Amino acid sequence: MTSDFKLTDSLLHRLAGARHVLVLTGAGMSAESGIPTFRDAQTGMWAKYRPEELATPEAFEANPSRVWEWYEERRRSVCQAQPHAGHVALVQLESLLPSICVVTQNVDGLHQQAGSSDVWELHGNILRSKCHVSHRPISREWLADSTHSPPRSPYVRHGLARPDVVWFGEVLPQTAIDAAMAAASRCDFCFSIGTTSMVQPAASLPLVALEAGAALVEINPHETPLSLHAEQCFRGKASDVLTSIIDQLRACKDT
């Protein structure tokens, strides 16, 4: 454990010389923006709700209105959330290093809102909706005009709108997973930030990076199954650790 968030000299130099950096983020990355995580005891979403009743295709088929309303509530809180200093630090990283690829399990769009330019969403985006039958995108304007909960699909008779997120048991968007795998295979430095590393295939990405010879750093207040593979683990909040790493990288580049 590192208490002052100082990268080892060797890792700082590897980061300063990195050509491709992969940043994998999970719900902990958004926690400081006020969006609850899933698996944290007490505050986590899955401590209050049962995922199989809300985040599966079967749950939606059984009770579309309940699932839609639950996501609408989350959508409203995501709309009010703002990126924090950690998101901004990842944007700043782009001006210090040649290539930063952010792969996120988060569905809130906060990396893009902060200004990160290369972001891949593995689990979709809660701000988008799609037809639950055809999976074609449905516009906010169409939804706003509807009085049904969930709104009807414009494409398929008896079809409904659903959030454009990946539910348990569903396949991830192929383009995103291909891009994430490619980024993991080519990176020379990998950060895993704010994820319990329990959901596949995201959890494997840092291991693919390691296999490819990358340095691995974890940022998470708690130990995870990935911790033992990381060269350095920072037991702190994403914003504190990332802003400190940016300062160290700037100082290193100035010398």
Ligand code: APR
């Ligand atoms: N900074 C960094 N990490 C944090 C912070 C913080 N400020 N606060 C909490 N964490 C860590 C927790 O210690 C925990 O390890 O973030 C992690 C959040 O873990 P999960 O809630 O399991 O989120 P995640 O790993 O992203 O979940 C993966 O599971 O339910 C699905 O689809 C959902 O995308 C989600 C997936």
